[in-house]
Amino acid sequence: MREEAKPGSYAYLLAAFDGWNDACSASTNVVRHLLNAYPSQEVGSIASEDFYDYQVARPMLCHVQGKRSICWPETKFYEVSISDATRLLVETGPEPNYHWSEYCRQSLHMAEDYEINSIITLGSMFADCPHTRDLPIDDLASDDASCDTEGHSGPVGVPTVLDAMACQAGFSTESIWVSVPQYLGSDECAQATLQLLRRVSSMLGEPLEEGDLPMKAEHWKAQASVLIHCNDELADYVHRLELESDSKAASLIPEAVDTPAGDELVREAEEYLKSMGGQA
Known part of the structure; x- marks a missing residue:
């Protein structure tokens, strides 16, 4: 009941x-x-x-x-x-x-x-x-x-x-x-x-x-990092994902609180992605 x-x-x-x-x-x-x-x-x-x-x-x-x-x-x-x-x-x-x-x-x-x-x-x-x-x-x-x-x-x-x-x-x-x-x-x-x-x-x-759960989450991240360190190609792929993620996050920052550091982050991401496109 x-x-x-x-x-x-x-x-x-x-x-x-x-x-x-x-x-x-x-x-x-x-x-x-x-x-x-x-x-x-x-x-x-x-x-x-x-x-x-x-x-x-x-x-x-x-x-x-x-x-x-x-x-x-x-x-x-x-x-x-x-x-x-x-x-x-x-x-x-x-x-x-x-x-x-x-x-x-x-x-x-x-x-x-x-x-x-x-x-x-x-x-x-x-x-x-x-x-x-x-x-x-x-x-x-x-x-x-x-x-x-x-x-x-x-x-x-x-x-x-x-x-x-x-x-x-x-x-x-x-x-x-x-x-x-x-x-x-x-x-x-x-x-x-x-x-x-x-x-x-x-x-x-x-x-x-x-x-x-927080402890298990940290363990999950640690295991993933070990996997990345053992594979250069995968490490490069994850680095690209990091830059894409950071670029997207920086683009969501309101202009009123925009900083030179944020601009530099976006530029770094754009340059890296252009270089990866040139290698394709």
């Missing part, structure tokens, strides 16, 4: 899905972190039979208390106790293979049952970005009047479909995506998870527990 809403509280649904939308497990690891860091309880699920291709999302053989059982792919909902002012419902599971509209409708029915005010979807994607800088975060909020958003055009995953249907149903929505360096492969990226968690913390207005 769900807990009644407290006077003055605000309720969020936070959703992240395994699969195409979850590079390096960065977004679903935010949910796993919250479930480990705070008191939580499972409060619902979406049955798997109608939504999954079991040759793609295969059932797993599990051992519980010495007994074997089949664990089917499934989307689950958890109540997470953050504070009296903030009620958090989280949704996580593999991205479904079939019937996305019905799947999202069932998700929104759960949100309605729990009197959710705002829906936040999380995602992570591979991109050309350096591990030595803050990873890029895209924050796409829906327009209350038209549900229009700016940004990505092209193929989408179930977080985007859920976000669109939620907006049409009258929910406030926000979609947060982090980019992870594609040159480092698919190992877990604690830095991306940490940055998503901090963005969620800012949205909730709550200082969320970070646990050992």
Whole structure:
């Protein structure tokens, strides 16, 4: 039985899905972190039979208390106790293979049952970005009047479909995506998870527990740096990404606070990129 809403509280649904939308497990690891860091309880699920291709999302053989059982792919909902002012419902599971509209409708029915005010979807994607800088975060909020958003055009995953249907149903929505360096492969990226968690913390207005994520993020950076030092070609590629990142950051500095150092940074980046183009 769900807990009644407290006077003055605000309720969020936070959703992240395994699969195409979850590079390096960065977004679903935010949910796993919250479930480990705070008191939580499972409060619902979406049955798997109608939504999954079991040759793609295969059932797993599990051992519980010495007994074997089949664990089917499934989307689950958890109540997470953050504070009296903030009620958090989280949704996580593999991205479904079939019937996305019905799947999202069932998700929104759960949100309605729990009197959710705002829906936040999380995602992570591979991109050309350096591990030595803050990873890029895209924050796409829906327009209350038209549900229009700016940004990505092209193929989408179930977080985007859920976000669109939620907006049409009258929910406030926000979609947060982090980019992870594609040159480092698919190992877990604690830095991306940490940055998503901090963005969620800012949205909730709550200082969320970070646990050992900062330490894991530093370890991830250290491992990446070792890899770069062992490969001159990769080191040159990362240096180019650093210059592109710094040039973009410098271009966002307001003219009123522009500095000679910022101008020099832009010039250095432009000269380097021109030289790389001449070598192509």
